[in-house]
Amino acid sequence: MPAENDQAVHAEPARPLQPKAAPRKPAPRTVEETGLPFLFLTELLGKMLALRGQLRLAELAALSKLPPSVLDPLLTFMRTEKLVDAGRRGASGTDADLYYNLTEAGRLRALDVLRRDAYAGPAPVTLADYATQVQLDSVRHIGITRERMHDVMGQLVISPELLGQLGAALNSGRAMFVHGPAGSGKTYLAERLRLLLQGEITLPYALMVDGAVIALYDPLVHSMIEEGLPPPGMFDRRAPRDQRWLRSARPAVLTGGELTLDMLDLRFDTGSRLYLAPPHLKANGGVFIIDDLGRQRCSPSELMNRWIVPMDRHLDFLALQSGYKFPIPFDVTVVFSSNLAPADLADAAFLRRLGYKIHVGALTEPQYRRVFQQQCEQLAIPYAEEHFRYLLEQLHGPQQRPLMACYPRDILGQVLDLARYQGCAPQLGPQVLDWAWNNYFTGA
DSSP: OOGGGOOOOOOSOOOOSSOOOOOOOOOOOSHHHHTSOHHHHHHHHHHHHHHHOSEEHHHHHHHHTOOHHHHHHHHHHHHHTTSEEEEEOSSSOSGGGEEEEEOHHHHHHHHHHHHHOOOOSSOOEEHHHHHHHHHHTOGGGOOOOHHHHHHHHTTSOOOHHHHHHHHHHHHHTSOEEEEOOTTSSHHHHHHHHHHHSOSEEEEESEEEETTEEEEOOOTTTOOEEOOOOOOTTOOOTTOOSOTTEEEEEOOEEEEOTTOOSGGGSOEEETTTTEEEOOHHHHTTTSEEEEOSTTOSSSOHHHHHHTTHHHHHHSEEEEEOTTSOEEEEEOOOEEEEEESSOGGGTSOHHHHHHOSEEEEOOOOOHHHHHHHHHHHHHHHTOOOOHHHHHHIIIIIIHHHTOOOOTTHHHHHHHHHHHHHHHHTSOOOOOHHHHHHHHIIIIIOO
């Protein structure tokens, strides 16, 4: 990054990069300490046994993420009600040898519950506990310094002024609107913002709201950080932490033209009989990127109006199938990305709520050269200044094509494709550059 273009920005001292990690939640010792209804937990165990068959106590503990001290009274009740049978396998006579089967009455009851609610995963946590944890891990606690920005983004060809805008926008905790022509690198920049949000979050596998379970952990969104657990098939009655919670890197959720208003609401899938968490709920503690704004099936104004209350109050409202409406934390850095200018997509009332409108445009000639050189090096294509000048003066110039960040990668990629087809080392030259240019722009 050219040092001569770097300008000092005078501002208040940055907040700490990462607040002190909150102490891990201790494992519940009783049913009451889970915050969950006794009947719900017995039904959850019944569903696990109905779907998996005979299970040992240790296996039930691993599946439910609940310690044996919580499971013991639940299973005792189920045995008293003739819903399960228990037996021992092995010679040790310990709890690890104890296994459970559903009786016929227990199987029928479990199947009836499954028809209403098919969730049979780790025991959920309460919405109140989740809201408290979101505040402890809030994305607004992180302060982005210029040094941190340069560590993450310094290898990119990008102006210091643009880096300063992005860093300040993240520190503000407000939404940002990144706009500019196609190919300028808006989406790539937006996706890399997650790398700046260092630290971790603590999230539950699932939430319980008014008796309904909403699965929250998504392996496609959350990068789980492994922690020490008992060996498979074993359990620890002195478990130091509540295993219903897991640690994850801060999430980044990217949606594009497929986004609809319905996707932003809580949905009950009648096929799987499960509640599906909306993407912004999964993105809590991280970044939610809405790419290609203006290409969704709903109008931009409808989509943006959906975010006015959450962005103002850091709170959103969802509704269960029963009609019960409840608040959820909205602790997300929202990034709108579009080829269109902000004024073309939203009214003045919404634009006031956008903390930053950041334009990403064409590169300068020195920047374009650096990108071209980087791509040549990455693809093992020998760079020569004369070939770069040919590209600028004989191709870009006559057609007045702006110097977009994506062009070197795409054009040189075609040069490499042709070399592989011809069975030779890739080489630049007027003929091959003309060929790649015509493929890319005109198809002639």
